[in-house]
Amino acid sequence: MTPYIMSDDELNVRRSERYESLVAIWEIMPASKSGNFAMCPVRRAEVIEHYIDNLRVIKFRYKMPERIQLHKVAGLMAYAIVKYRPISVIHSDPPKKHQFINETFALIHGLSVCAEHIHSPHSRITKLKYHDTWFDSLNHLLHHRNTTPESLAFIFETLCLTLFPENFDIS
Numbered sequence: 001m002t003p004y005i006m007s008d009d010e011l012n013v014r015r016s017e018r019y020e021s022l023v024a025i026w027e028i029m030p031a032s033k034s035g036n037f038a039m040c041p042v043r044r045a046e047v048i049e050h051y052i053d054n055l056r057v058i059k060f061r062y063k064m065p066e067r068i069q070l071h072k073v074a075g076l077m078a079y080a081i082v083k084y085r086p087i088s089v090i091h092s093d094p095p096k097k098h099q100f101i102n103e104t105f106a107l108i109h110g111l112s113v114c115a116e117h118i119h120s121p122h123s124r125i126t127k128l129k130y131h132d133t134w135f136d137s138l139n140h141l142l143h144h145r146n147t148t149p150e151s152l153a154f155i156f157e158t159l160c161l162t163l164f165p166e167n168f169d170i171s
Helices: 008-028 041-061 070-084 096-114 121-126 131-144 149-163
Strands: 037-039 087-089
Touching (some): 008 037, 008 041, 008 070, 070 096, 070 131, 096 131
């Protein structure tokens, strides 16, 4: 088997990693405890399978024998989260600020992937002068504009280069 074609074992490891990251990030979000929202298991599975499909294509197209970089994982996953919207509204009238719940989830998940292996990443992110503006603008972009997995990977690449340069080459 060529090194850039993923084995079933490797695919299952990647599925498991993404499942664990989705659940862990959702569980730390305040919205998960509000009673207004729930993560749909079927849509969560669709997110993961979409990520796996894109991962296989990227590794084959670019003949990548190694794992892909964290910012690429973040971009692929953010795109899949926004596309499949795994967070469902339970109550019919959540506050307006929660209309971007899946976009917010995609961003927080992407940030956490980019910050893997970093001690206290939250302080690096929130100390940014324009943190709130950046987050709101990206939420708006994800909700109202068309994006691609590659464009989101570039956004997270810039974030990694700026905030987590020691993670840039980690895969």
